[in-house]
Amino acid sequence: MDLSQIKAFLAVSEFGSFTKAAKFLHLSQPSISLKVIALEKHLKTTLIHRENNKIHLSESGRYAQEKLEHVVKQIEELEHYFDNQEKQNKLNYTIYHESDVSMSALKQVILHIESTLGEEITTHTFQCNSEQEIIDLLKKDTNAFGLSRYKTDSNEIKSRLITDEEFMLVYSDDDLSNKESIDLCELLSKRVFLPELHSESLHLLETRIRPFGLDITDFTKRSHVSEKLMEELIRDAGGIGIKLCNTKVPSNCKRIRVNELSTPYGLFLLAHKGKQGEQPNSNDLVFSADLNYQFEDNYPPILPRLSKASQKQSNSPITVKHSENKVLKIGIQNRTIQTVVSGRAIQKLGLLDSFIAEISDSSQNQFSTKWIDYKSAAPMLKGLKESELDIAIIGDYAISHMATNQSYNDENGPILISFVSINPYGSGSSLLIRKDIKETELKNLKNNIIAVPFLSTAHGSLLYNLNQNNILSSARLINISLENQKTPFDNSMDAGAVACFTPFDHIISAEHHYQKVEDEVSTPFAFYGVVARRQFAVQQPDIVIAFLKSMLCSNYWFKNTTSSIQHLSRWTGVDMFHINYILGERHGKDGHYQPDMKIREDWIEEYTEKIFIENQRNKSTVSKRSSIVQTEYLDSAMRDLGMTKF
Structure with a gap:
């Protein structure tokens, strides 16, 4: 028995004619007859009597008609119910987001969906604990969108940048027209408009200036107004203000970059890609339609992050796991200028703390950072x-020592996860000789005592020079313990020469009566890198990736902030001249480094095989290097930030 047989029988019963029943059901008369006969065979009874071209129901037929009419009605109600459910599902959309996505962004995406598909649709929002959770949910739900600060490279999810905002200074006076940017410190004592009290923009601005040791109260002559009203006030009455600006949308006021606030805030719309060859659906229509995003400063503040347990209702008791406090210990060199963009700057800008806070919020572990300042590797x-x-930042000679020394090739040995800075022309280290020695050539160092920080870049450059001049075996090297804060150079006073890296070479030259060796040659190239303890990287890959993401952001800050040299000078205590000499404009070949995170394995190979010397007596003959290079952490960091490969 099937439904078409039942409907054929009921149509014949209602119209009293096979011909009329066939016309009603848009079937042929023989087809109707065959369906009724099949139903009679299934029920093993006669339902319709046929006499003299007339038909009438048998007693069994009348009983069957009553029962089957009820069955068909129930089936039609069932079909109607599920049809409505399907229509309703097509009109329901979910927006998955993390807790730190702005509420105004959520509001405008909702309005965008409604304006594109019609007001009869229903939208819901769902707060997720991570970007990965958003992606996993989108893979299962085609009637959904995601909001994320990161572009995804998933094969199943597509992403689109919907806003690119930055805190900028808006103004009307011509006095600022000749400036391309301005330092934050110049604005603290000026009359300035700031975003409205308790607004999302003000909260974001507070977060952004906190790493500089500043608070909103440091703007001593501030007024808080709506960001929409701010532009009107400045345009009509003059003045200046700090507000979030969409860099893609023209403004009624003039605006320039605030150097310390130059990092943009990107927001991506995510959606399921669908199968290749499928017809475009409503999801595609929403994703591709123009979204006129406008930041609103009067929308409710960012919601606090909820744990997964609190997002789900459950009658079963919940076992609370106590979080474990862990400390990330990082070794940096605050006065080694070649490394400060990836060390001291990250610490002062609060970049790593921001990324680690996200990991702590989404895991059982609570992480904090401990920055330890060293003077050498x-x-x-x-x-x-x-x-x-x-994690630590060290130079090329220490990295080569690590690569050629089998004692580091164990489960707790260090691995190289990124470069920090490079100098394609040399090391920037200096070999200095006492000023009371008239001859300032390298040959005069034969049978002499030379002080150098062991395992430093200067150590490698010194051994390279001694070997080039065939006096390697006759020179005696003593270690300069730079970790001694009071008298780091005392044990070098009896030495005929000193080798050290910038800026310590300048300090020794100025304060300890040394002069530069005339015929010193630099190594062909030089580099610094980030190494991590292998076991730690395996156990805590998210923390390692967070550190590399903070490096990428710090490099962005350094390149796009005109006052970065000034800030680095204040944070390190090294004067701006030396910082600019090492990291600034390139006027000569030697001594100028550039921040660059790409690991150049060919450089490491050439350094270990052609430049590296293990000690003053024997050149290294190691033929097989340890496997220390691990590039996947940097690849993941760049992918998380939506960056392409180098």
Whole structure:
């Protein structure tokens, strides 16, 4: 028995004619007859009597008609119910987001969906604990969108940048027209408009200036107004103001960049890609339609992050796991200018703390950072080996020592996860000789004592020079313990020469009566890198990736902030001249580094095979290097930030 047989029988019963029933059901008369006969065979009874071209129901037929009419009605109600459900599902859309996505962004995406598909649709929002959770949910739900600060490279999810905002200074006076940007410190004592009290924009501005040791109250002559009203006030009455500006939308006021606030805030709309060859659906229509995004400063503030347990209702008891506090120990060199953009600047800008806070919020572990300032690489390599450090920044000679020394090739040995800075022309280290020695050539160092920080870049450059001049075996090297804060150079006073890296070479030259060796040659190239303890990187890959993301952001800040040299000078205590000489404009070949995170394995190979010398007596003959290079962490960091490969 099937439904078409039942409907054929009921139509014949209602019209009293096979011909009329066939016309009603848009079937042929023989087809109707066959369906009724099949139903009679299934029920093993006669339902319709046929006499003299007339038909009438049998007693069984009348009973069957009553029962089957009820069955068909129930089936039609069932079909109607599920039809409505399908229509309703097509009109229901979910927006998945993290807790730190602005509420105004959510509001405008909702309005965009409604304006594109019609007001009869229903939208819901769902707060997720991570970007990965958003992607996983979108893969299962085609009637959904995601909002994320990161572009995704998933094969199943498409992403689109919907806003690119930045805190900028808006103004009307011509006095600022000749400036391309302005430092934040110049605005603290001026009359300035700031976003409205308790607004989302003000909260974001507070967060952004906090790493500089500033608070909103440091703007001593501030007024808080709506950002929409701010532009009108400035245009009509003059003045200046700080507000979030969509860099893609023209403004009624003039605006310039605030150097310390130059990092933009990107927001991506995510959606399911669908199968290749499928017809475009409503999801595609919403994704491709123009979205006129406008930031609103009077919308409710950012919601606090909720745990997964609190997002789901459950009658079962919940077992609370106590979070474990963990400390990330990072070794940096605050006065080694070649590394400060990836060390001291990250610390002062609060970049790593921001990324680690996200990991702590979405896991059972609570992480904090401990920055340890060193003067050279040797104690950092020791700290990594003894699990006293998790991450460190060291130079090329220490990296080569690590690569050619089998004692580092164990589960707790360090791995290279990124370059920090490079100098394609040399090391920037200096070999200095006492000023009371008249001859300032390298040959005069034969049978002499030379002081140098062991395992430093200067150590590698010194050994390279001694070997080039065939006096490697006759020179005696002593270590300069730069970690001694009071008298780091005292044990070098009896030395005929000193080798050190910038800026310490300038300090020694100025304060300890040394002069530069005339015929010193630099190594062909130089580099610094980030190393991590192998076991730590395996156990905490998200933390390692967070550090690399903070490096990428710090490099962006350094390149796009005109006052970055001034800030680095204040944070390190090294004068601006030396910082600019090392990291600034390139006027000569040697001594100028540029921040660059791409790991150049060919440089490492050439350094270890052609430049690296293990000690003053024997050139290294190691033929097989340890496997220290791990590029996947940097690839993941760039992918998380929506960056393409180098």
